[in-house]
Amino acid sequence: MLPSETVLHTTMRILLVDDEAGVLRALTRLFERRGHEVRTAASGEAALAVLDTFTPDVVVSDHKMSGMTGAVLLDAIGRRLPAARRVLLSGYAEVEGLTGVRFVAKPYVAAELLQACE
Amino acid sequence: MTTRAIPPPRRLLWLARHLMITASVCGTLLHVVILASMWSTAAAPWLAVLAVVTVSGNIALTAPGYRWFGPERAEAVRAVFNVVIHAGLGVISGWGQPAWLLLPFVTSITAAPPSQQVWARVVAIVIVFDGTALATGGRAIDAVTFTGVSLFIQLLLSAHLELTTNLLAERDRTLAELDAAQRHAVAQEKLASVGQLAAGVAHEINNPMCFVTANVADLLDELRRAPALPATLVEYRDQIIPETVDGIARVNAIVGDMRRFARSDPEPLVTFALASEIVATTRLARTQLGPGQHLHVDVDADLWLHGSPRQLDQALLNLIVNAIQALPGPGDIRVRGRAIDDDQLELTVADTGTGMGPETLARLFEPFFTTRPVGSGVGLGLAVVHGVAAAHGGRIDVDSALGAGSTFRLVLPRARRSASDGAARSR
Numbered sequence: 001m002l003p004s005e006t007v008l009h010t011t012m013r014i015l016l017v018d019d020e021a022g023v024l025r026a027l028t029r030l031f032e033r034r035g036h037e038v039r040t041a042a043s044g045e046a047a048l049a050v051l052d053t054f055t056p057d058v059v060v061s062d063h064k065m066s067g068m069t070g071a072v073l074l075d076a077i078g079r080r081l082p083a084a085r086r087v088l089l090s091g092y093a094e095v096e097g098l099t100g101v102r103f104v105a106k107p108y109v110a111a112e113l114l115q116a117c118e
Numbered sequence: 119m120t121t122r123a124i125p126p127p128r129r130l131l132w133l134a135r136h137l138m139i140t141a142s143v144c145g146t147l148l149h150v151v152i153l154a155s156m157w158s159t160a161a162a163p164w165l166a167v168l169a170v171v172t173v174s175g176n177i178a179l180t181a182p183g184y185r186w187f188g189p190e191r192a193e194a195v196r197a198v199f200n201v202v203i204h205a206g207l208g209v210i211s212g213w214g215q216p217a218w219l220l221l222p223f224v225t226s227i228t229a230a231p232p233s234q235q236v237w238a239r240v241v242a243i244v245i246v247f248d249g250t251a252l253a254t255g256g257r258a259i260d261a262v263t264f265t266g267v268s269l270f271i272q273l274l275l276s277a278h279l280e281l282t283t284n285l286l287a288e289r290d291r292t293l294a295e296l297d298a299a300q301r302h303a304v305a306q307e308k309l310a311s312v313g314q315l316a317a318g319v320a321h322e323i324n325n326p327m328c329f330v331t332a333n334v335a336d337l338l339d340e341l342r343r344a345p346a347l348p349a350t351l352v353e354y355r356d357q358i359i360p361e362t363v364d365g366i367a368r369v370n371a372i373v374g375d376m377r378r379f380a381r382s383d384p385e386p387l388v389t390f391a392l393a394s395e396i397v398a399t400t401r402l403a404r405t406q407l408g409p410g411q412h413l414h415v416d417v418d419a420d421l422w423l424h425g426s427p428r429q430l431d432q433a434l435l436n437l438i439v440n441a442i443q444a445l446p447g448p449g450d451i452r453v454r455g456r457a458i459d460d461d462q463l464e465l466t467v468a469d470t471g472t473g474m475g476p477e478t479l480a481r482l483f484e485p486f487f488t489t490r491p492v493g494s495g496v497g498l499g500l501a502v503v504h505g506v507a508a509a510h511g512g513r514i515d516v517d518s519a520l521g522a523g524s525t526f527r528l529v530l531p532r533a534r535r536s537a538s539d540g541a542a543r544s545r
Contacts, residue, residue, distance in 0.1 A: 020325045020326070020328070020329065022326060022328075022329035022330075022333075023325065023328050023329045023332075025329065026328070026329040026332035026333055026336070027332075029332075029336060030332065030336070064321065106324060106325075106328050107324065107327050107328040107331040107332070107370050108328065108331075108332070110332065110335060110336075
């Protein structure tokens with residue numbers, strides 16, 4: 001295994017989106033402790049603004065948020081950054097026509113969420 | 119059920135009163151006519167006596183007679199009385215046509231709703247009357263004519279009464295159906311509003327629980343990783359925080375059930391075979407059976423559903439666990455899946471357990487309604503089943519009585535088998 005590949009796998013740029021500050025902090029802790037670079041946004045609109053200065057490898061978003069829903073956000077990100085892995089946190093929501101998105105139930109189990117982001 | 123008492127219409131009371139008056143006047147008039155037509159003969163005094171006896175006897179047998187004998191027997195006595203008197207009158211008056219007119223008159227006032235008894239009475243009156251007439255010089259043509267008129271009147275009355283009785287029965291049935299439909303609608307509305315409440319509460323609890331769960335799990339990780347802990351924190355690491363994690367898991371499970379009841383989580387829908395789901399779920403449920411308890415499964419092959427297999431499994435598991443808990447000791451649980459018709463299938467879970475009384479049945483599907491002791495179930499099991507049934511476009515009903523076991527019946531729309539779905543989902 002080449003060193004560059006190892007680096008790619010171990011440190012990812014992750015964008016976390018949730019309107020609940022406590023959830024954002026818990027998620028940030030989860031990923032930062034594993035050495036990932038994390039940015040957060042408290043809404044879908046704010047997350048799209050972050051994309052101007054930050055290109056994430058992974059986007060983890062809550063679904064039910066005031067304003068733009070997580071599904072709409074991930075759909076938009078999918079078109080802007082086709083390579084980004086997208087994870088929708090929240091229930092078991094399946095949204096029509098939303099492909100290439102992984103679903104993780106909320107409250108999440110850390111191992112399950114980490115696996116979905118790999 | 120509340121049946122509104124409908125007062126008898128004024129027209130009906132008017133008719134009843136005038137029927138009584140007309141019957142009395144006509145009866146009396148017939149006697150007067152017969153008496154007048156034979157005024158100069160030797161029979162006149164006898165006819166006068168019979169007229170008085172008839173009128174006073176009929177009056178005595180109506181109101182006071184009903185009190186003494188009861189309506190049924192009073193009418194029987196009156197029929198015998200009238201046929202004897204009037205046959206006698208016919209004999210004395212020599213069977214003129216006014217005397218024959220008494221035949222339809224007597225048969226038509228046999229009262230009471232039409233029954234075999236009333237018909238037997240009418241036939242007996244006709245036989246006695248005709249027999250006496252033909253034996254004592256009455257004309258056969260009169261016997262045939264007036265018997266025909268009597269039967270015609272009786273049939274007419276019977277037809278009208280039968281029609282009225284049927285209409286009333288139909289009205290009662292319609293009212294009962296309306297009442298049942300209304301109750302059902304009210305119950306559904308109640309469950310729907312409770313469902314909205316549950317969804318709202320579940321969502322609000324779920325958000326903070328999300329980071330509470332994560333934070334406490336992280337804390338436990340940190341404690342387990344720490345090389346040297348003070349004695350007080352050792353207790354937290356080994357006992358207090360693990361217990362807290364269990365408690366949090368329980369809260370999350372309850373919130374999850376509330377969301378399933380409220381159907382706030384749409385899921386990917388697939389077409390799947392009922393039989394394979396039932397087999398998987400019953401395998402899981404069998405582990406909970408006690409000694410002498412048996413679970414029988416009988417599912418028709420080639421039944422397909424469109425929906426969420428995970429939710430259906432949950433609903434079926436809840437029903438089976440309830441059935442097991444309804445068994446006080448040894449007993450049987452039968453799970454049966456079969457087609458009702460081309461569009462619907464039913465899934466029944468029947469137990470031979472304790473059954474349920476009306477009060478329990480009325481509140482069965484309400485969330486947080488439970489008959490179990492505090493701490494052994496929060497009362498969401500059947501609420502979840504109800505939610506799953508509704509989400510699949512089906513319904514659930516229950517048949518139960520105390521001591522007679524319970525049968526829960528899920529009625530669900532059948533799906534057409536699609537090859538791709540069937541292949542995509544295999545267990």
